[in-house]
Amino acid sequence: MIKCAFLSQGRSQVLKILRGKGVPAVVTCRQSSSHHESDEAFDARWETYFQRPSLDGWELRRGMNNLYGYDLVPEPKIIIAALKACRRLDDFAMSVRILEMVREKAAGDKEIISFINNQLKGTLDELGISTPEELSLN
Numbered sequence: 001m002i003k004c005a006f007l008s009q010g011r012s013q014v015l016k017i018l019r020g021k022g023v024p025a026v027v028t029c030r031q032s033s034s035h036h037e038s039d040e041a042f043d044a045r046w047e048t049y050f051q052r053p054s055l056d057g058w059e060l061r062r063g064m065n066n067l068y069g070y071d072l073v074p075e076p077k078i079i080i081a082a083l084k085a086c087r088r089l090d091d092f093a094m095s096v097r098i099l100e101m102v103r104e105k106a107a108g109d110k111e112i113i114s115f116i117n118n119q120l121k122g123t124l125d126e127l128g129i130s131t132p133e134e135l136s137l138n
Contacts, residue, residue: 051081079116079120083095
């Protein structure tokens with residue numbers, strides 16, 4: 001808790017504040033976890049998450065929000081699983097939002113966007129989903 005409160009301040013300022021409150025000068029905090037997930041495990045976890053039959057609209061949005069928080073462009077198989085979940089839930093608007101999210105995460109890199117669109121083409125046709133570009137939402 002202390003780590004979060006004082007991350008933006010310098011070390012000497014933090015120690016001064018802590019000493020004034022009677023906290024020992026040596027404070028250790030956990031900076032990261034030792035658990036590192038492989039790319040394949042990460043992809044499988046998210047694909048499984050969106051393929052769950054019990055997934056509802058709130059969980060779909062929560063999953064996409066969590067996925068958006070990562071510093072990456074999701075793999076096409078994750079996006080396909082999410083789009084199929086949108087179809088199961090009959091949520092066309094969310095499917096367009098997912099495609100917009102992918103475009104935004106690609107940061108305008110035309111090569112990434114082109115690759116993703118090519119990988120998703122069959123699924124988009126199968127599900128009858130239009131891309132934001134086709135809907136003139138650029």
